[in-house]
Amino acid sequence: MxxxxxxxxxxxxxxxxxxxxxxSLAVEKEKNIPKLFLHCLIYFIVMxxxxxxxFGSSAFIYALTASIAHLIVDVVKFAYKxxxxxxxxxxxxxxxxxxxxxxxxxCIIFIVLFISAKQYTIFYTxxxxxxxxxxxxxxxxxxxWILGLLIIVNPCKITIKKVLKGFKYESNYxxxxxxxxxxxxxxxxxNAGALIGILERSIVLLLLSVGQYSAIGFVxxxxxxxRYKKISDDIVFAEYYLIGTLLSNFLVILTYLLIFI
Numbered sequence: 001m002x003x004x005x006x007x008x009x010x011x012x013x014x015x016x017x018x019x020x021x022x023x024s025l026a027v028e029k030e031k032n033i034p035k036l037f038l039h040c041l042i043y044f045i046v047m048x049x050x051x052x053x054x055f056g057s058s059a060f061i062y063a064l065t066a067s068i069a070h071l072i073v074d075v076v077k078f079a080y081k082x083x084x085x086x087x088x089x090x091x092x093x094x095x096x097x098x099x100x101x102x103x104x105x106x107c108i109i110f111i112v113l114f115i116s117a118k119q120y121t122i123f124y125t126x127x128x129x130x131x132x133x134x135x136x137x138x139x140x141x142x143x144x145w146i147l148g149l150l151i152i153v154n155p156c157k158i159t160i161k162k163v164l165k166g167f168k169y170e171s172n173y174x175x176x177x178x179x180x181x182x183x184x185x186x187x188x189x190x191n192a193g194a195l196i197g198i199l200e201r202s203i204v205l206l207l208l209s210v211g212q213y214s215a216i217g218f219v220x221x222x223x224x225x226x227r228y229k230k231i232s233d234d235i236v237f238a239e240y241y242l243i244g245t246l247l248s249n250f251l252v253i254l255t256y257l258l259i260f261i
Contacts, residue, residue: 001124002116005051005059007143007259009066009108011150012050016043016070017104018154029074036078040071054139056125062111069107073100091166098159144259151259152201156251157194164244196223197244201252208256220245 020042028035044067051059077100081088088096115122124132131137200219207215223245224231231238 001122002112004139004143005055005062005115005122006109006112007140007147008051008054009047009062009112010105011143011147012047012063013043013066013070013104013108014147014150014155015050016046017101018158019150020046030078030081033078036074037071040067040074043067043070054124054128055122058122062115062122065111066108069111070104073103073107089166094162094166097162101155101159148205148255148259149202151255152205152252153198156201156248156255157197159251160197160244160247163247164240196226197248201248204249204252205256208253209260216249220249 021039025035025039029039044064047063047067048060051063077096081096084092123129128139132139200223203219204216207213207219227237227241231241
């Protein structure tokens, strides 16, 4: 039951921090305290909506505690970034982002460990309890997959984007594209790269779940073939591309190990 609570709270966290937070709010909360409180309010509502159908009012206090912890961490980050002002480089931004997410996740795990250690009682709601007792559904499996899929879409995409921002990249291709609009038009679709990344991570996660580890190599090969000319002609792009690909797959493998193993 405590594992289910961890999974649900993490689902609430990633929904509240990555899916129910607009790009504008994500930017404004870094500069505006009211926007920061608005984000944390949305986070709390999402956490309640995720946990209540399963555990009812018995888990309300835990959702509230997680939301308060989230607010505290975000306020500390806000104060730190405000103090740094113009000294905040893109690489430093990536480091702060990674630390921020790690602390949020650790807070949730610590809360559930505390509940477990104190042996506080939490109950499934009536319908959920009936489903659980009759083994109709495996909540562990279902919530693990929901959490895994949530992580490999937006959180992974944003994490990769923030980390790669620390590596300035401008190749001859980029310069020529800026000079020649026709070349730019012949380039890939604006969102194609993001979609390819999501599909790649989804396929890798599925292959990991069925133990087809060798097949992952074919996915990476197929992706590389599409960029072969650019990779072979531009060493800077090749390094940039390799960092992004390795980081993407590392995050999927880490997600799989932490959730499914």
